[in-house]
Amino acid sequence: MKPLFFIALTAAAASGPFFVDEAMQAGLTDIFYCGNDTRKNYIIETLGSGAAFIDFDNDGLLDIFAVTASKLEGFPNIKEPTNHLYRNKGNRTFEDVTQKAGLARTGWGQGVCAGDFDNDGFTDLYVTYWGNDILYRNRGNGTFEDITPNLGPKRWGAGCTFVDYDRDGKLDLFVANYIDFDLENTPRPDSPKACEWKSEKVMCGPQGLTPGLNRLWRNESTPGKVQFRDVSQSAGIEKPGRRFGLSVTAMDYNRDGWPDIYVAADSQASLLYRNNKKGAFDEVALEAGVAVSEDGREQAGMGTAVADYDGDGWPDLVKTNFIDDLPNLYRNNSDGSFAEDTSRAGLGKSSQFLGWGAAFLDYDNDTWPDIFMVNGHVYPGLKSGEYHQRRILYRNLGNAKFEDISSTAGPAVMAKSSARGLAVGDYDNDGRLDLLITNMNDRLSLLHNTAVAGNSLMIRLIGQRTNRSAIGSTVVVKLANRTLTGEVRSGSTFLSQSDLRIHFGLGSNTQADSIEVQWLGGRLEKFGPIKSGQLVTITEGKGITVQSPYSK
Amino acid sequence: MKSGISSLLLLVPLLAQDPKAAFDRGDYRTAIELFERANQARPDCANLFYVGLAKYRLNRTAEALISFRAAIQCNPKMAAAHLALGEANEAKGNNSEALAAYLDALKNEPSHPMALRGASNLYLKAGLHDKALPLLETLVKAAPKLAGVHADLGAVYAASGNRVASEAAFRKALQLEPNYFPALSGLGNLLARAGDNEVAMPLLRKAVQSNPNAYEGHFLLGSALNRLSEFTEARAEIEKAIQLGGANEPQVFYQLARACGGLGDAAQRKLALAKFSELTRKEKDSAELKRQSVRWIDEARTLLQNNDLENAAKRLELAREATPGDATLLFRLASLNFDLLRFDPAREYVQAAISISPATWLYHYLLGLIEKSSNHLNEAKASLELAVKLNDKEGGVFNALGEVVLEQGDRKSAIAYFEKATRLSPTDPRFRENLAFAKR
Numbered sequence: 001m002k003p004l005f006f007i008a009l010t011a012a013a014a015s016g017p018f019f020v021d022e023a024m025q026a027g028l029t030d031i032f033y034c035g036n037d038t039r040k041n042y043i044i045e046t047l048g049s050g051a052a053f054i055d056f057d058n059d060g061l062l063d064i065f066a067v068t069a070s071k072l073e074g075f076p077n078i079k080e081p082t083n084h085l086y087r088n089k090g091n092r093t094f095e096d097v098t099q100k101a102g103l104a105r106t107g108w109g110q111g112v113c114a115g116d117f118d119n120d121g122f123t124d125l126y127v128t129y130w131g132n133d134i135l136y137r138n139r140g141n142g143t144f145e146d147i148t149p150n151l152g153p154k155r156w157g158a159g160c161t162f163v164d165y166d167r168d169g170k171l172d173l174f175v176a177n178y179i180d181f182d183l184e185n186t187p188r189p190d191s192p193k194a195c196e197w198k199s200e201k202v203m204c205g206p207q208g209l210t211p212g213l214n215r216l217w218r219n220e221s222t223p224g225k226v227q228f229r230d231v232s233q234s235a236g237i238e239k240p241g242r243r244f245g246l247s248v249t250a251m252d253y254n255r256d257g258w259p260d261i262y263v264a265a266d267s268q269a270s271l272l273y274r275n276n277k278k279g280a281f282d283e284v285a286l287e288a289g290v291a292v293s294e295d296g297r298e299q300a301g302m303g304t305a306v307a308d309y310d311g312d313g314w315p316d317l318v319k320t321n322f323i324d325d326l327p328n329l330y331r332n333n334s335d336g337s338f339a340e341d342t343s344r345a346g347l348g349k350s351s352q353f354l355g356w357g358a359a360f361l362d363y364d365n366d367t368w369p370d371i372f373m374v375n376g377h378v379y380p381g382l383k384s385g386e387y388h389q390r391r392i393l394y395r396n397l398g399n400a401k402f403e404d405i406s407s408t409a410g411p412a413v414m415a416k417s418s419a420r421g422l423a424v425g426d427y428d429n430d431g432r433l434d435l436l437i438t439n440m441n442d443r444l445s446l447l448h449n450t451a452v453a454g455n456s457l458m459i460r461l462i463g464q465r466t467n468r469s470a471i472g473s474t475v476v477v478k479l480a481n482r483t484l485t486g487e488v489r490s491g492s493t494f495l496s497q498s499d500l501r502i503h504f505g506l507g508s509n510t511q512a513d514s515i516e517v518q519w520l521g522g523r524l525e526k527f528g529p530i531k532s533g534q535l536v537t538i539t540e541g542k543g544i545t546v547q548s549p550y551s552k
Numbered sequence: 553m554k555s556g557i558s559s560l561l562l563l564v565p566l567l568a569q570d571p572k573a574a575f576d577r578g579d580y581r582t583a584i585e586l587f588e589r590a591n592q593a594r595p596d597c598a599n600l601f602y603v604g605l606a607k608y609r610l611n612r613t614a615e616a617l618i619s620f621r622a623a624i625q626c627n628p629k630m631a632a633a634h635l636a637l638g639e640a641n642e643a644k645g646n647n648s649e650a651l652a653a654y655l656d657a658l659k660n661e662p663s664h665p666m667a668l669r670g671a672s673n674l675y676l677k678a679g680l681h682d683k684a685l686p687l688l689e690t691l692v693k694a695a696p697k698l699a700g701v702h703a704d705l706g707a708v709y710a711a712s713g714n715r716v717a718s719e720a721a722f723r724k725a726l727q728l729e730p731n732y733f734p735a736l737s738g739l740g741n742l743l744a745r746a747g748d749n750e751v752a753m754p755l756l757r758k759a760v761q762s763n764p765n766a767y768e769g770h771f772l773l774g775s776a777l778n779r780l781s782e783f784t785e786a787r788a789e790i791e792k793a794i795q796l797g798g799a800n801e802p803q804v805f806y807q808l809a810r811a812c813g814g815l816g817d818a819a820q821r822k823l824a825l826a827k828f829s830e831l832t833r834k835e836k837d838s839a840e841l842k843r844q845s846v847r848w849i850d851e852a853r854t855l856l857q858n859n860d861l862e863n864a865a866k867r868l869e870l871a872r873e874a875t876p877g878d879a880t881l882l883f884r885l886a887s888l889n890f891d892l893l894r895f896d897p898a899r900e901y902v903q904a905a906i907s908i909s910p911a912t913w914l915y916h917y918l919l920g921l922i923e924k925s926s927n928h929l930n931e932a933k934a935s936l937e938l939a940v941k942l943n944d945k946e947g948g949v950f951n952a953l954g955e956v957v958l959e960q961g962d963r964k965s966a967i968a969y970f971e972k973a974t975r976l977s978p979t980d981p982r983f984r985e986n987l988a989f990a991k992r
Binding site for chain 2: 287
């Protein structure tokens with residue numbers, strides 16, 4: 001039950017526009033491309049690309065890395081676009097440091113995930129491509145180096161996550177490969193073998209094309225030498241066979257202390273790899289209740305997100321799907337299985353959206369994780385189905401139900417685009433979570449959160465025995481009336497990377513009574529009470545090492 | 553569906569009183585005889601149509617189809633014949649030919665309610681909601697009092713995500729027929745999925761009461777109960793659904809697994825999930841086989857272009873094994889074997905195609921050519937005459953018929969056939985040469 005005072009507070013928050021698109025003022029003016037925008041001849045033109053909120057220079061401010069795909073017809077009139085790195089200048093504006101950072105790469109970029117795989121204290125990047133993915137090591141001096149190992153044949157990489165699946169303190173890497181795509185032999189909409197959707201000629205796929213194979217790379221680096229080994233077969237990743245894998249989310253869904261991996265698959269059953277603690281995984285999505293819809297249908301899964309939305313301490317899952325379908329809200333039963341609560345929770349009313357990026361965020365700091373989804377069709381110019389679609393903000397009402405409050409959240413939420421990627425982070429360190437959205441063949445959207453919000457606390461973990469990014473570690477915050485749970489996570493959402501810091505809305509509570517950190521390496525540490533309104537850095541084995549008040 | 557065809561009688565001018573009286577008495581054999589005799593005395597397209605109807609009543613569906621096709625051949629604008637062809641094909645399981653017939657009827661009468669209903673039903677069966685939608689929107693204007701049409705519209709709107717229109721259409725259906733099962737279950741399911749359980753649950757319960765033997769009602773009620781965590785009742789409803797015909801539907805077993813899971817019955821849940829997986833796999837395998845069949849046909853086409861007839865035939869044979877009921881594929885195989893001078897397999901394939909689709913002139917034409925090449929002149933003649941009956945616009949058929957009767961020594965008929973072939977295809981030198989030869 002929410003305290004009465006806070007109901008009044010958050011009711012006020014929901015009454016007016018509170019997300020404002022500041023991309024232009026912030027200097028995020030570049031266009032990010034993915035194929036032709038008036039007609040998609042091939043499925044590679046439809047995924048768009050992702051973006052990341054990362055603090056690459058450790059100055060305490062979230063920077064932005066955004067990936068671009070390309071165009072099959074090339075760029076005869078402009079220079080071929082590259083990915084971009086924008087450094088946060090601290091005044092809600094960014095400067096483009098792509099060239100200086102060594103990240104000005106062209107190609108058919110798709111997704112990005114972040115993690116400090118060499119444990120040097122600086123966040124590194126993995127960028128997926130239709131072609132060859134790239135592993136970037138952050139040198140710590142504002143530049144990155146491409147240290148991509150031999151990744152085998154060309155693939156179409158989509159979602160990825162750094163995950164220390166064997167808990168050896170080194171981040172491993174999981175990559176979902178979407179389709180073994182053959183441009184030469186895939187029919188176009190203007191060819192005799194064109195595919196149809198609702199009686200209109202469209203690009204073909206994914207059905208009828210060859211699905212990709214997920215890969216797991218074990219980090220076997222030694223001091224001074226980064227190396228990853230493909231363990232997909234021995235770790236059981238290949239066992240379920242090929243899948244049209246898109247987004248990847250690592251989470252300890254059964255709370256056994258070992259990271260599991262969920263892969264949203266397009267037009268097929270999704271996958272849940274349960275960590276068997278012996279260096280391998282068992283695929284258990286069907287028995288866990290997260291493979292198909294509540295009707296038992298395979299769906300076109302796109303983006304995923306994880307949070308404890310009902311406050312029982314167990315991670316729940318949300319997944320976006322294709323148009324004419326509903327998203328999935330899977331509530332964790334706390335017994336190794338999930339129950340689909342989409343309809344009961346109020347997410348069953350809108351099937352006119354084709355969903356991509358999804359995120360849980362407590363936008364109003366009322367302690368209850370809300371849901372944000374971005375949407376956009378894959379077929380431009382059709383009679384049926386809007387290509388540009390609005391975003392959706394579902395407010396968590398605190399009783400396991402959500403309400404679509406998009407129209408009151410502001411024009412930036414109601415704005416229509418063909419959106420794909422979504423990242424969450426507090427880029428102005430004011431304690432309220434902001435949103436970064438990628439839009440196909442358009443500039444980024446940067447939704448600054450101006451909500452009249454409750455108190456909050458942000459926690460940054462630095463691992464020692466655990467991987468330095470502390471990915472996979474969980475934090476439990478105890479309040480007078482609630483217990484909140486968060487996990488440091490790489491990847492997730494859709495092709496994108498959210499802030500590695502964990503944000504907790506505290507509502508009317510001015511402090512967290514206690515904080516428990518369960519490090520992935522095994523150590524459990526307790527702190528508190530801790531006052532709200534600050535960013536707290538906790539270093540494994542060293543306690544609270546930095547406390548910074550929020551910016552005003 | 554024969555009562556539907558009977559109602560078509562109203563659409564046809566009563567041109568043959570005596571045979572009609574026999575038909576109305578239910579004396580279909582006599583009616584056939586009288587209609588055929590009347591047609592010989594004074595040809596009339598309606599006679600052919602009535603012959604078809606009478607044969608259809610006698611469950612001689614293949615012959616009925618030929619008669620309907622002959623009636624259409626005689627008068628392409630006879631909507632009743634197109635409709636009858638559609639219904640008879642549908643009864644025979646030839647949904648694609650049935651659909652084509654309904655659409656042909658609609659070309660002549662775009663607002664014909666029965667043709668609209670027939671075509672929209674077939675589109676719905678095939679899951680082609682977008683194609684059914686404009687037909688249903690026209691039909692609802694032509695027949696606004698039919699609850700079934702509103703309910704179908706509701707289902708189509710629901711499938712395309714138009715929840716508001718779907719709800720309105722289902723409610724309209726229920727205004728017209730408060731106990732109409734498809735509307736009760738459709739609206740109940742729509743609202744249950746949206747989380748509006750207070751309204752949804754009574755509707756779903758009423759649906760089960762209105763049609764207790766339909767597995768769909770129990771399945772939807774069980775699914776809604778699962779959403780509400782009322783697992784004991786959910787399980788009972790799902791088990792009823794399985795008994796009543798849902799045993800081959802994977803989704804039913806998924807719901808059973810949900811209910812068993814909710815009840816803590818891990819063993820039954822595991823069994824239900826295993827059954828779900830098995831049925832899902834079967835569906836997938838079947839879909840994949842169809843896709844593979846298309847790929848084999850494509851490969852065969854490429855091989856044919858390279859004159860590799862042997863391997864093309866092998867690919868087509870693989871495709872046939874994957875989709876044995878495909879008349880077009882059987883015809884292609886027959887054609888290929890005919891070109892390879894393998895007349896026995898060619899005959900088998902085309903006869904199989906004819907048994908599926910008896911009123912397709914091309915199949916009879918090919919069978920005629922096969923018999924002619926096998927020197928079975930009587931059989932060839934019969935097949936070619938049937939082909940002409942179904943389509944008298946193809947010069948090639950008349951030419952073949954001329955060649956057959958000429959070999960049989962009937963020069964006069966041969967000349968008539970060659971003249972007809974030449975009239976239809978004046979530029980074809982073979983027909984002219986045959987005519988000249990016959991006249992010498």
